[in-house]
Amino acid sequence: MKDRYGREIDYLRISLTDLCNLRCIYCMPPEGISKLQRKEILTFEEIIEIVTAAASLGITKLRLTGGEPLVRRGVTELIRALRAIPGIRELTLTTNGLLLPEMAQDLKAAGLSRVNISLDTLNAEKYSRITRLGTLDQALNGIRAAQQAGLSPIKINTVLLGGINDDEIPALVDLTREHSVELRFIELMPIGCVVPFGPEAYIPASTVLERVPALQPLENARSGVAQLYALPNAPGRVGLISPLSCSFCSECNRIRLTADGYLKPCLHSDKEILLRGKHGDALTEALKAGICAKPQAHSTLSANERSDAGRNMNEIGG
Numbered sequence: 162m163k164d165r166y167g168r169e170i171d172y173l174r175i176s177l178t179d180l181c182n183l184r185c186i187y188c189m190p191p192e193g194i195s196k197l198q199r200k201e202i203l204t205f206e207e208i209i210e211i212v213t214a215a216a217s218l219g220i221t222k223l224r225l226t227g228g229e230p231l232v233r234r235g236v237t238e239l240i241r242a243l244r245a246i247p248g249i250r251e252l253t254l255t256t257n258g259l260l261l262p263e264m265a266q267d268l269k270a271a272g273l274s275r276v277n278i279s280l281d282t283l284n285a286e287k288y289s290r291i292t293r294l295g296t297l298d299q300a301l302n303g304i305r306a307a308q309q310a311g312l313s314p315i316k317i318n319t320v321l322l323g324g325i326n327d328d329e330i331p332a333l334v335d336l337t338r339e340h341s342v343e344l345r346f347i348e349l350m351p352i353g354c355v356v357p358f359g360p361e362a363y364i365p366a367s368t369v370l371e372r373v374p375a376l377q378p379l380e381n382a383r384s385g386v387a388q389l390y391a392l393p394n395a396p397g398r399v400g401l402i403s404p405l406s407c408s409f410c411s412e413c414n415r416i417r418l419t420a421d422g423y424l425k426p427c428l429h430s431d432k433e434i435l436l437r438g439k440h441g442d443a444l445t446e447a448l449k450a451g452i453c454a455k456p457q458a459h460s461t462l463s464a465n466e467r468s469d470a471g472r473n474m475n476e477i478g479g
């Protein structure tokens with residue numbers, strides 16, 4: 162279905178839980194969050210009903226996220242059920258990767274198309290500092306498990322943190338020389354109650370091109386919201402995602418479903434539409450209303466201009 166500005170909305174991102182086994186400094190407060198009660202979280206039956214209605218309106222692509230989607234018990238069964246919904250052609254998942262060693266094969270067998278795995282650094286000490294609870298080895302084992310299970314092409318999400326991981330840009334880009342991955346650098350977003358980063362942390366994605374001048378723009382230069390580049394003769398590629406320095410609202414094709422059952426037409430708006438409790442025509446109409454409520458663009462974001470998301474990132478899913 163098209164929204165009011167002619168954008169074809171075919172992508173639904175679903176937050177399965179607000180819980181996480183990490184506490185990344187840009188996403189969650191150190192003490193964690195006041196977690197949603199179990200009864201507040203959408204059941205799998207409710208998610209399947211919403212996705213079925215969304216598919217009837219033209220949603221073809223799903224991404225499961227969170228919090229950490231792999232900590233939601235039964236996620237593999239949910240994937241199997243979502244894949245069977247007529248009209249759903251692609252089902253992906255964003256994860257910190259820690260649980261992939263034990264889950265990747267089953268996720269693939271259930272119909273998961275591929276994964277995005279978050280990795281902000283190749284330095285073990287820094288990884289523990291950024292995620293507060295995890296180890297680099299756990300994340301790297303997760304990436305290996307995804308590769309072995311054939312959940313590819315694997316995309317690696319790296320949040321650019323000026324003064325923290327920007328010194329590693331060349332080393333991270335170097336991963337694409339050997340591995341056929343898409344390494345995506347994402348600008349830090351001022352959203353939710355995250356650590357109050359100073360302006361130096363908000364570096365533009367174009368910094369990557371300054372630090373690695375050998376990167377060349379690819380002919381087919383877009384992958385979703387990422388602008389694509391590659392090193393000469395490298396099997397992997399590099400994506401730059403610039404929500405701050407170069408907003409991509411005019412091409413936004415997505416809506417979001419929160420774990421507690423609200424449709425979020427725009428990541429950076431607190432306008433939400435309750436879907437929980439609606440069925441049949443009422444559910445379809447609420448979804449249409451959500452798609453029509455997508456703003457043309459969100460307000461500008463910068464170190465001093467915070468997102469109006471109204472929630473922490475772990476409650477929305479990115």
Ligand code: SAM
Pocket residue numbers: 181187188226227228229230255256257277278279318319320347348349350351352355474475478479
């Ligand atoms: N737990 C999973 C993970 O970390 O991949 C999925 C949920 S997480 C909220 C989804 C993505 O949002 C991750 O790639 C994470 O790095 C990114 N993210 C979280 N907070 C962010 C922020 N303040 N700015 C930019 N990206 C952020």
Ligand code: SF4
Pocket residue numbers: 181182183184185188189227228229257279474475
């Ligand atoms: Fe958890 Fe992902 Fe947020 Fe990190 S970015 S705290 S892994 S939800």
